Amino acid sequence: MFTREKTRQVKVGNLLLGGNEHIAIQSMASVKTSKIEEVSQQINACAAAGAELMRCSCLDFEDASSFKEIKKRICGIPLVADIHFDYRLALAAIEAGVDAIRINPGNIGEEKRIEQVVKACQERRIPVRVGVNGGSLDRSIYHGTETIKGEYLFSSAMKHISLLEKYGFHDIVISLKGSDVLETIAAYRLAAERLDYPLHLGVTEAGPMETSLIRSAAGLAPLLIDGIGNTIRISMSEEPVEEIKACARLLHDLGLKKDWPTFISCPTCGRTEVNLLPLAKRIRAYLEDHKICKTVAIMGCVVNGPGEARHADLGAAGGKGKWVIFKKEQILKTVDDSAIYDALIEEIKAL
Ligand code: SF4
Structure with a gap:
């Protein structure tokens, strides 16, 4: 062939x-x-x-x-x-x-x-x-x-x-x-x-x-x-x-193009207590528009969230109207739902 x-x-x-x-x-x-x-x-x-x-x-x-x-x-x-x-x-x-x-x-x-x-x-x-x-x-x-x-x-x-x-x-x-x-x-x-x-x-x-x-x-x-x-x-x-x-x-x-962001976000469920869906779309758009070829994970709760988020270059896990931001294994900060987009963008820029 x-x-x-x-x-x-x-x-x-x-x-x-x-x-x-x-x-x-x-x-x-x-x-x-x-x-x-x-x-x-x-x-x-x-x-x-x-x-x-x-x-x-x-x-x-x-x-x-x-x-x-x-x-x-x-x-x-x-x-x-x-x-x-x-x-x-x-x-x-x-x-x-x-x-x-x-x-x-x-x-x-x-x-x-x-x-x-x-x-x-x-x-x-x-x-x-x-x-x-x-x-x-x-x-x-x-x-x-x-x-x-x-x-x-x-x-x-x-x-x-x-x-x-x-x-x-x-x-x-x-x-x-x-x-x-x-x-x-x-x-x-x-x-x-x-x-x-x-x-x-x-x-x-x-x-x-x-x-x-x-x-x-x-x-x-x-x-x-x-x-x-x-x-x-x-x-x-x-x-x-x-x-x-x-x-x-x-x-x-498919592993055939390296220079593109890897974006992960959960589908949300009854455990989600943050406004995840619009955030996920905005962050993905930012990564793709700026060609930031890193792995970023946005997860809705503390059940699967921290585990998945920790494997990423940058991750956020939600809970009770707040988000925890991770960088690899390290917790960076906790921010309110209303401030998470700006906080993530600041961290993405610093990657
Ligand atoms: S990560 Fe949490 S909020 Fe998101 S789908 Fe899984 S269990 Fe639900």
Whole structure:
């Protein structure tokens, strides 16, 4: 199997995907690409949150030509132009300096067009992401049944990949996103068994945050644990910056990303006598926004609280309207519920 270290390496701008590289986090801008200022702001916000690659849709020539101006306004993060059907938009985006294109060659018509796109990519050393989605599969290869789960998604991608390979083009990244978790896992496993191209993992159309987090973790974690996947997106019906945080949390929880906070808080129960829930959300946001890569635990009572809190770099355990703050094994102080946020922030800053 081509695990993530064994895949070939593809360069997208200054970012390497595959080989021994880390798993890159990415999202997609939700603003029309020709709204240059707005889309640049969104890309910069995502980059500040930890995005390493951003995709922008490319619906017309105004979008395609915008990459030149967007690149002047952003922090150097590579951009992928997302194109469907019109090969001329791919050529225009490449001309405007985009770092990669997402296009499915089988959808752009006569081979002369594919050849032109491949040539332009080769000249500028731009990779192509072949991305098949459960909702837009090639009907010509579907016979109504699958003998192997995931085969339909995989075969759809292969049709596009072989068109690129025909022209000696191998700077390819593949995504095989179903909206069904088990089908998606199966398709990526087939790809990892048979191809050495880097894989972009994702479950498509995964819904709003609560739905997406569970569906994406269910789909991506088994693959990531098996060593499959070189870049990930957690699609959700939210602002793109939320996708970036979700990707980082998932990779961190699987031990695949060290530079992220470890946040622990209890679910609360009838023993809780402090206002834990808003505190937990505010402290987690502070740690993530400031990229403080420490372990912080917020626990609601003295039953499990002190034990858990003591293992953390910093912890707080509540009881009777007050909190005890711990630093490793040591009790630092006791503060009122109303003062705990400021007291914790002061201690976090001192870590
Ligand atoms: S730590 Fe205490 S308050 Fe929190 S869930 Fe456990 S028993 Fe309940």
